[in-house]
Amino acid sequence: MAVLKDATAIVGIGQTPFAKQLPATERALACRAILAALDDAGIAPDEVDALASYTMEETDEVEVAKALGLGDLTFFSKVGYGGGGSCATVAHLAAAIATGQATVGVAWRSRKRGSGPRPWKNTTVQLPTPAQWTRPYGLLRPADEIAMLARRHMHEYGTTRDHLFNVALACRNRANQNPAAIMYERPLTREMYMNSRWISEPLCLFDNCLETDGALACVVVSAERARDCRRTPVYVHSAAQGLPAQHHGMVNYWNDDPLTGPAWTAARHLWKHADLTPDDIDVAQIYDAFTALIPLSLEGYGFCARGEGGAFTEGGALETGGRLPVNTSGGGLSEAYVHGFNLITEGVRQLRGTSTAQVPEAAACLVTAGEGVPTSALLLRN
Amino acid sequence: MLTPVVDDDGAPFWEYAARGELRVQACADCGEFRFPPRPCCPHCRSFAAEWRRVSGRGRIWSYVRPHPPLLPDYAEQAPYHVVLVELADAPRIRLVGNLVSGPGARLDSVPAERIRIGARVQVVFTSTGLPQWVLERP
Ligand SMILES: [Zn+2]
Numbered sequence: 001m002a003v004l005k006d007a008t009a010i011v012g013i014g015q016t017p018f019a020k021q022l023p024a025t026e027r028a029l030a031c032r033a034i035l036a037a038l039d040d041a042g043i044a045p046d047e048v049d050a051l052a053s054y055t056m057e058e059t060d061e062v063e064v065a066k067a068l069g070l071g072d073l074t075f076f077s078k079v080g081y082g083g084g085g086s087c088a089t090v091a092h093l094a095a096a097i098a099t100g101q102a103t104v105g106v107a108w109r110s111r112k113r114g115s116g117p118r119p120w121k122n123t124t125v126q127l128p129t130p131a132q133w134t135r136p137y138g139l140l141r142p143a144d145e146i147a148m149l150a151r152r153h154m155h156e157y158g159t160t161r162d163h164l165f166n167v168a169l170a171c172r173n174r175a176n177q178n179p180a181a182i183m184y185e186r187p188l189t190r191e192m193y194m195n196s197r198w199i200s201e202p203l204c205l206f207d208n209c210l211e212t213d214g215a216l217a218c219v220v221v222s223a224e225r226a227r228d229c230r231r232t233p234v235y236v237h238s239a240a241q242g243l244p245a246q247h248h249g250m251v252n253y254w255n256d257d258p259l260t261g262p263a264w265t266a267a268r269h270l271w272k273h274a275d276l277t278p279d280d281i282d283v284a285q286i287y288d289a290f291t292a293l294i295p296l297s298l299e300g301y302g303f304c305a306r307g308e309g310g311a312f313t314e315g316g317a318l319e320t321g322g323r324l325p326v327n328t329s330g331g332g333l334s335e336a337y338v339h340g341f342n343l344i345t346e347g348v349r350q351l352r353g354t355s356t357a358q359v360p361e362a363a364a365c366l367v368t369a370g371e372g373v374p375t376s377a378l379l380l381r382n
Numbered sequence: 383m384l385t386p387v388v389d390d391d392g393a394p395f396w397e398y399a400a401r402g403e404l405r406v407q408a409c410a411d412c413g414e415f416r417f418p419p420r421p422c423c424p425h426c427r428s429f430a431a432e433w434r435r436v437s438g439r440g441r442i443w444s445y446v447r448p449h450p451p452l453l454p455d456y457a458e459q460a461p462y463h464v465v466l467v468e469l470a471d472a473p474r475i476r477l478v479g480n481l482v483s484g485p486g487a488r489l490d491s492v493p494a495e496r497i498r499i500g501a502r503v504q505v506v507f508t509s510t511g512l513p514q515w516v517l518e519r520p
Contacts, residue, residue: 130418132386132396134478136512138456138489139464144448148466152444155499201447201461246424253443253466253476254417 005273007098009226009233010090010380012041012219013345018182018336021115022213029215030059030110031067037217042230043104050075050102050220052089054339056082059110075102079241081249083289083332083370084262086340087378091239093220103221109341110215134251143208143290145250146372147200150292153259154202159295159310161202165193166313167291167326168206168333173319175330178356182210183334207291209337216341218348234351237364237381238274242266243374250372262375263300263368270377271302278302281379282362283350284324285343288331293371294318301366301377320357328357343367344378351382383455385510391419394433400511405433406475415472436475438505440467440515443476445497462489463497467515479515482506492517 014036016022016029024032038045048070051061061076075096079085086109093105139145153159172188175181188206196205226233242265244255252258271277278301286297295309303324304312317323329335329346336342347365349355355362362382369376388396391407398405408415409423410430422429447461456462463481468474483491485506502518 132388132392133418135384136386137464137478137480138448138452138459138462139446139478140448140452140456144446144464147446148444148464151446152499155444198447198449198461200449248418251478253478254474256474 004094004098004236004239006235006237006381007223008094008220009223009235010218010348011221011226011229011231011233012037012039012043013217013348014038014040015180015216015342015345016214018180018212018214018338019114020182020213022112026110026112026215027059027063027067029213030064030108033110033215033217034064034068034106034108037106037219040231041219043219043221045069046071047104048106049073050093050096050105052077052079052092052105052107054078054082054085054089054109055080056339057109075105079376081370081373081375083287083339084373084375086287086344086369086376087239087367088241088369088376090218090220090236090344090378091241091376094236094239097220097222103225105220106217107220108215108217109339111338112213113211113337114213130248130251141200142250143203144200146290146292147203148253149258149296149372151202153292153295153310156259157307157310161194163295163310163313164207164291165190166318167288167294168193170318171288171327171331171333174328174357175334178329178335181330181335182212183330203290203292209289209332210334212336212338214336214338216338216345218344232352232382234348234380234382236378237276238270238379239377240266240269241374241376242269247374249374252372259296261296261300261371262373263297263371266375266377267301270379274379276364276379276381280364281324281366282364283328283359284326284366285328285331285347285368286326286366287340287343287368287370288327288333289337289370291333294326297368297371300371301368320359325357325359328355328359340369347378347380351380384453391421395419396511398433399507399513402507403435404438404505404513405435406469406472407431408434415475417475417477436469436471439470440503441470442466442481442497442499442501442503443468444499445481447494456489459489463492465497465503465515467503477513479513482514482516483520484516485514496520
């Protein structure tokens with residue numbers, strides 16, 4: 001891992017607008033985001049020789065490369081498990097570039113879930129295992145699966161709905177500062193939160209992310225090459241994936257310890273190969289498909305002890321000026337839910353000093369991917 | 383309602399359930415229970431498995447109450463209880479199921495105030511062989 005430490009940098013980011021419904025296809029949105037990221041970096045499309053995305057990305061490398069006139073590709077990679085793959089796309093490119101398999105990499109995610117279908121609504125598709133153990137009982141949606149862990153966390157550790165509200169509020173407050181966010185200029189109050197409809201008790205409407213149409217991309221090159229780019233390089237200081245022993249995906253109920261999820265595994269590797277500790281992190285972008293994932297991740301990544309993830313959110317800790325400002329663009333809960341790729345681009349903006357909710361002199365940012373599924377994480381620094 | 387889409391490893395569970403028996407896969411060499419079923423024992427890597435009958439008693443480890451939007455059959459009975467039951471005979475085995483007032487009862491047949499983590503439950507089976515759970519002290 002010493003090979004990877006600061007050996008590569010993110011030098012370009014790009015995105016389309018975010019909306020409930022965009023007329024363009026996923027493929028067209030992907031192309032626009034990638035071109036925007038390359039333009040941001042000041043790198044020509046025909047210099048790209050590596051691509052990485054998610055297995056759930058439907059615009060494949062062949063389509064992207066031929067539509068955008070990319071060069072000969074010598075590395076391409078796809079990462080599984082939905083939102084667990086976000087940070088790993090960058091990690092795969094960083095590894096490829098650091099080891100000489102490629103020179104200019106692009107990672108991207110394009111998604112139309114705001115206007116597209118919900119897989120759990122489809123009754124005609126045969127449900128794969130482990131669905132046979134859960135779906136017949138009406139445990140149908142990701143919200144139901146995570147609510148089971150949230151309820152147990154509340155029972156064991158005294159985590160409350162107010163703690164989850166703290167998470168939702170911090171994300172919403174930052175989105176209110178971000179004109180690109182779907183929830184720009186739409187404030188949230190405790191009363192709105194507590195009176196909102198249930199989705200899956202103990203999770204309510206505002207505990208759930210926004211299904212969104214949109215695409216994002218970023219460009220990764222070697223640290224050496226990065227010095228000649230248009231923007232301040234944001235270095236990939238450490239990267240990790242995490243799939244713990246005896247893990248079961250969204251339904252980790254059969255693990256000996258279901259409340260220690262993939263974050264714990266990714267975190268051990270991430271910190272082991274870093275010059276930084278959780279105390280050195282100025283700002284964090286933590287995967288938030290559901291509010292309840294944030295207390296679990298705060299524990300997993302070592303910002304607090306086990307069981308203290310709920311209490312950590314008290315006293316404005318997650319807000320600007322707090323102990324650990326999180327999801328400063330609004331995150332999946334209030335900017336856009338695009339499988340967490342917006343958390344990577346926001347991490348880059350924070351370290352460039354260009355966030356709409358800038359943490360003064362931010363020098364180190366943790367970005368995480370989906371907790372609850374095999375995951376990934378990045379430590380970024382400037 | 384959704385019915386289990388059974389795979390090769392899981393088939394014996396459903397065959398026993400259809401006869402009103404709750405059985406869990408265990409290693410025939412080292413004896414460790416495992417769930418969900420799979421071809422190889424993660425403890426000793428043996429491929430020899432057996433299906434051991436359990437008492438069907440357990441405790442609620444956690445639960446959720448889904449509300450619509452849901453598939454129509456489920457929305458019609460929402461909010462209902464989905465429970466995760468830790469088996470008395472095999473505490474690390476936890477089964478997802480529904481807490482109901484009796485075999486085959488509606489999914490919303492137990493009032494919300496009756497349910498709590500730690501409550502003792504007992505398995506029952508629907509006419510189609512789906513395991514469900516009732517409170518030991520209703
Ligand atoms: Zn064994």
